[in-house]
Structures are given as C-alpha cells and as structure tokens.
Amino acid sequence: MSLLEIENLRAGYGTMPVLQGISFSVEAGETTVMFGLNGAGKSTTVNAIAGLVESWSGEIRFDGQRIDRRPMTDVVRSGIALCPEGRRVFPGLSVRTNLELGAWTRRSVTKEQMDLVMSYFPRLEERADQLAGTMSGGEQQMLAIGRAMMSKPRLLLIDEASLGLSPALTQIVFKVISQINADGTTVIIVEQNVGVLPYADQAIVMEKGTITFDGRGKELAATGDLRELYLG
Amino acid sequence: MTTLATPFSAQVNLIQPIIDGLAHGAAYGLLGLGLVLIYKSNRIFNFAQGEFAGVGALMTYMIYTGYSFLPKLPFGLAAVAGLLAGILTALATERAVIRPLFHRPRVVLVVGTVGVTLLLIGVEGLVFPRGGALPTVDAVVGLDTPYLTKIDGVPLLYQNLLTLAVLAILAVGAFLFFRHTNTGTAILAVSQDSTAARVVGISIERISMITWGIAGLLGGIAGIILAVPPAGTVLPGAFTGTILTVAFSAAVLGGMTSLPGAFAGGLLMGLIEAFANADYSFIPGLSSLPSAQSEVAVAVVLLLVLLARPQGLLGREV
Numbered sequence: 001m002s003l004l005e006i007e008n009l010r011a012g013y014g015t016m017p018v019l020q021g022i023s024f025s026v027e028a029g030e031t032t033v034m035f036g037l038n039g040a041g042k043s044t045t046v047n048a049i050a051g052l053v054e055s056w057s058g059e060i061r062f063d064g065q066r067i068d069r070r071p072m073t074d075v076v077r078s079g080i081a082l083c084p085e086g087r088r089v090f091p092g093l094s095v096r097t098n099l100e101l102g103a104w105t106r107r108s109v110t111k112e113q114m115d116l117v118m119s120y121f122p123r124l125e126e127r128a129d130q131l132a133g134t135m136s137g138g139e140q141q142m143l144a145i146g147r148a149m150m151s152k153p154r155l156l157l158i159d160e161a162s163l164g165l166s167p168a169l170t171q172i173v174f175k176v177i178s179q180i181n182a183d184g185t186t187v188i189i190v191e192q193n194v195g196v197l198p199y200a201d202q203a204i205v206m207e208k209g210t211i212t213f214d215g216r217g218k219e220l221a222a223t224g225d226l227r228e229l230y231l232g
Numbered sequence: 233m234t235t236l237a238t239p240f241s242a243q244v245n246l247i248q249p250i251i252d253g254l255a256h257g258a259a260y261g262l263l264g265l266g267l268v269l270i271y272k273s274n275r276i277f278n279f280a281q282g283e284f285a286g287v288g289a290l291m292t293y294m295i296y297t298g299y300s301f302l303p304k305l306p307f308g309l310a311a312v313a314g315l316l317a318g319i320l321t322a323l324a325t326e327r328a329v330i331r332p333l334f335h336r337p338r339v340v341l342v343v344g345t346v347g348v349t350l351l352l353i354g355v356e357g358l359v360f361p362r363g364g365a366l367p368t369v370d371a372v373v374g375l376d377t378p379y380l381t382k383i384d385g386v387p388l389l390y391q392n393l394l395t396l397a398v399l400a401i402l403a404v405g406a407f408l409f410f411r412h413t414n415t416g417t418a419i420l421a422v423s424q425d426s427t428a429a430r431v432v433g434i435s436i437e438r439i440s441m442i443t444w445g446i447a448g449l450l451g452g453i454a455g456i457i458l459a460v461p462p463a464g465t466v467l468p469g470a471f472t473g474t475i476l477t478v479a480f481s482a483a484v485l486g487g488m489t490s491l492p493g494a495f496a497g498g499l500l501m502g503l504i505e506a507f508a509n510a511d512y513s514f515i516p517g518l519s520s521l522p523s524a525q526s527e528v529a530v531a532v533v534l535l536l537v538l539l540a541r542p543q544g545l546l547g548r549e550v
Binding site: 052073 | 428430
C-alpha cells in the first residue's frame with residue numbers, strides 16, 4: 001500500500017475547476033517532484049492533500065485512511081505538513097515562536113524536534129529571537145520548512161521551495177530537503193526549477209489540471225530537454 | 233497676553249485633575265483593552281465593544297433590582313449574570329456576523345459591528361427604556377464612606393481605585409496571556425496570517441470564538457464597573473455614546489496592537505481631558521475657546537503623537 005493515494009481528484013476555487021480528475025500515488029520514504037507551468041494545478045494538488053483547498057470529488061487516502069473533506073487540523077495531526085507557497089511565516093512573531101507554532105497539533109514542543117530542525121537550518125538558531133518578518137526570503141523559506149517539520153510529519157508538502165531564491169541558496173534548500181527525506185520523511189515538492197530533478201525519486205508533470213507524466217525521476221531526465229518539453 | 237482669572241490652586245488645578253483623569257482614563261482603558269484584543273486578532277475596529285459593556289451592565293442591573301419578571305439576586309450573582317450576558321452577546325456576534333464575513337474585506341466586518349451596535353442599542357431600549365445605575369463598590373460592601381482618604385481635600389473614591397486596579401490587573405493579565413499561553417500565541421498567529429495558522433493546524437473558528445468571548449468578558453467587566461454614579465449610567469447606548477470614541481483614541485494612542493498601550497493610552501487620555509478642563513485658563517489657545525477644551529486638547533495630543541510615532545506609544549511596526 002502506498003503512503004498517499006489519490007484517485008480521480010477534482011478540485012478548484014469557487015466555481016472554477018482546476019484539477020480535472022487526477023490520480024497518482026506516492027510511496028513511503030520517497031521524494032516526489034511535481035513540475036508544470038503556472039496554472040497547471042500543482043499547488044492546488046498539494047493544497048487539496050493538506051486540506052487547504054476542498055476536494056470536489058475523488059479520494060485522497062493517507063496511510064489507508066481517507067483524509068479528503070477532513071478539517072485541516074485533523075490532516076496535520078494525521079502526519080501531513082504543508083510548507084505553503086510564499087512561505088507564509090508569521091511576520092510579527094519570533095523565529096522560535098514560529099517554530100513552536102509548527103508543533104501546535106502536538107500540544108507540546110519537544111527539545112528533540114527543535115534541535116533536529118535547528119540542525120537542518122543552523123541559521124534559524126542564530127536568529128531564534130528575531131522577528132520572522134525581518135528575515136531575508138531565503139531565511140523565511142528555511143523557517144517555513146522548519147516550521148512544517150516541527151509537527152514531525154510523515155509526509156512533507158513543499159510548494160515552490162526555490163521561488164525567489166538565488167541559485168546557491170536554492171541548492172542549499174534542496175540539499176536540506178534531501179536530508180529530511182533521507183531521515184525518513186516522505187516529501188512532495190512542487191517546483192518549476194528543473195534543478196531539483198536529481199533529488200526526485202518520482203516525477204509528475206502537470207498541465208491544465210491533468211497529469212501528463214508520472215514516472216521515475218531518471219525517466220523524466222532521460223526524455224531530453226525537460227524545460228522545452230514540459231515547462232514551456 | 234492672557235490674564236489669569238484665578239490663581240493656581242494645587243487642589244483644583246493639580247490633585248483633582250490627577251484623580252479625575254486616572255478614574256476616567258481607567259474607564260477608557262477598560263474598553264480600550266477589548267478594542268485592542270479584537271484588533272489584534274481580527275484587524276478590525278469593533279464598534280460593538282461599547283454595547284458588550286452596555287449589555288453586561290444592563291443584565292447586572294436588571295437582576296440586581298429584580299426588574300420585571302427577573303429574580304432579585306445579590307450583587308455578586310447579578311454581576312456573574314452580567315458577565316455571562318456580555319460573553320454570550322460577543323459570541324453571538326462572532327457566530328452570526330464575524331464568521332460568515334471573515335474572508336470579506338475588513339471594512340465589511342467593521343460595518344457589521346456597527347450594525348450589531350445599532351441592533352443591541354435598539355434591543356436594550358425595548359427591554360429597558362428607562363435609565364438606572366449600578367451601586368458603587370462601597371455600597372455593595374457596606375462601607376461607611378465612599379472614599380479611602382482625602383488628598384488635600386479631594387476624596388480618593390473606592391470605586392475609582394477599584395476601576396484602576398481592575399484595569400491594571402486585566403492589562404497585565406492580557407499581556408501575560410498573549411506572551412505566555414498557547415492560545416494567546418495562536419490568536420496572534422491567526423491575526424497575522426490566518427492561512428498560515430490553518431496550515432499549522434490551528435482551528436481558526438475556535439480561536440475566533442475564544443477571542444470574541446474574551447472581548448465580551450472584558451466588555452462585561454467594564455460595564456459593571458463603569459455604570460455607577462456619578463458619571464456612569466445603565467442606559468441603552470450610553471457606553472457607545474460617551475466612552476467608546478475616547479476609548480478608540482486611547483487604543484490608537486497606545487498603539488492599537490499593544491495591550492499595555494491601551495492601558496497607558498487610556499490613562500493618558502483621561503489625564504489630558506481632566507487637566508485641559510481644570511487648567512485651560514493657563515494654556516494659551518485653549519483659554520480662548522468658549523468650550524470643548526478637553527476635546528481639543530485630546531485631539532491635538534493624539535495628532536502630535538501619531539505624527540511623531542504613527543504606530544502609537546507602545547505599538548510596534550513590522
């Protein structure tokens with residue numbers, strides 16, 4: 001049984017449909033990267049998994065249990081954490097408080113988890129008492145991922161990890177995500193940056209709310225010029 | 233050159249305005265705390281805060297006096313009923329007005345609270361068309377005199393001391409609540425980014441209910457403490473008409489997001505008003521006005537502070 005199974009999922013905003021009945025599954029312990037142009041439905045997919053966007057029809061099963069239509073609090077508690085597009089840190093709260101809020105559904109913050117997050121991103125420890133809104137974009141991205149990790153998720157969803165980051169910082173973030181995956185957390189990354197492909201066990205390409213490729217990352221890399229074929 | 237009509241008197245021009253200013257300022261601060269709480273969580277000016285106080289005071293009065301079919305109960309029980317009324321009114325406001333409009337522009341929510349205010353004033357008028365007043369603390373406890381002592385002949389009223397003490401306790405309590413409790417932190421988180429709060433698993437609906445419940449409790453406390461003679465009254469719309477506007481100014485002066493700021497802003501407003509009323513003849517400009525010296529003084533100070541420090545005295549810009 002796969003950790004995450006999605007069957008014929010349809011979802012959208014208001015009356016505007018975005019996902020046109022997609023199906024895919026994600027195996028435990030793997031990193032899945034979702035590619036596609038703006039508007040392809042990548043963010044809607046991870047937002048629907050996290051419960052931020054309501055599913056219209058179809059099923060989302062996590063560890064065999066249906067999670068679609070469940071409140072987001074329950075979804076987080078079941079072991080899914082979302083690092084949303086645009087980071088969305090709490091700007092007027094300190095880095096430490098942002099991280100503590102990441103453990104909201106666990107009701108207590110373990111020192112072990114805080115230390116683990118700080119070990120992924122030592123910069124956060126240096127800035128623990130700084131207001132999150134005063135940090136750079138790269139630091140806020142680190143904080144957003146760190147905050148998501150505070151809930152000890154089994155599945156981490158990251159929407160546009162490299163958006164607005166320099167190439168060097170992007171590689172640092174990708175390496176940390178790879179480490180998080182190596183430590184046992186299953187990861188789904190939404191990306192337009194093909195530089196993440198070497199980290200992908202599974203690759204999914206989306207176009208206009210449908211899946212046009214679902215296979216191993218190496219297969220997608222072998223298809224030639226990925227940017228030209230799938231990303232416009 | 234202005235000619236002084238009367239010589240300076242420490243009693244009239246210094247001690248009396250200090251005591252009056254602190255008493256009135258505490259009233260502004262009490263309502264200001266509720267305003268800041270809602271602003272911190274929902275980013276709106278809650279015009280209904282004055283009527284949360286009004287409902288609390290009215291319910292306390294009606295039960296304390298056995299109004300109409302209601303049982304006549306001791307003041308303590310009547311006050312508990314008043315606090316519950318304040319809380320329930322705020323919760324109903326949250327459920328019926330705020331939650332359905334939560335994702336609309338903030339101005340829509342503000343107008344919603346104006347509507348709640350008008351509705352509550354109307355209902356209060358239907359239920360209780362005549363005026364009244366709650367007993368002062370010395371009357372409830374059964375003290376011989378209404379004052380603790382006199383300073384240069386000016387009485388230091390127990391009621392004013394109680395108001396100040398309650399304001400200080402609530403301001404510190406609310407500050408600690410936001411600084412040191414999970415729920416307080418969650419309220420701040422929701423106010424800064426409700427989507428991000430959902431992402432970490434915070435129930436927006438639950439936090440909103442808690443926040444408005446606390447605002448109703450603060451309103452109820454303010455109503456019970458402030459609806460006493462000589463200035464206070466239990467009358468439909470009294471709090472909205474007399475205290476709310478100045479309480480808004482106090483909250484803005486203090487820094488709108490700062491609970492200690494609401495405390496400080498309230499006291500400052502009260503002192504400015506009292507000194508302007510007592511000492512306007514010594515102040516060039518104010519002395520030439522036929523009336524409304526205190527309002528002009530408050531407006532000038534408010535504008536000067538906001539020009540120099542737009543985030544208010546204790547507010548913080550992020």
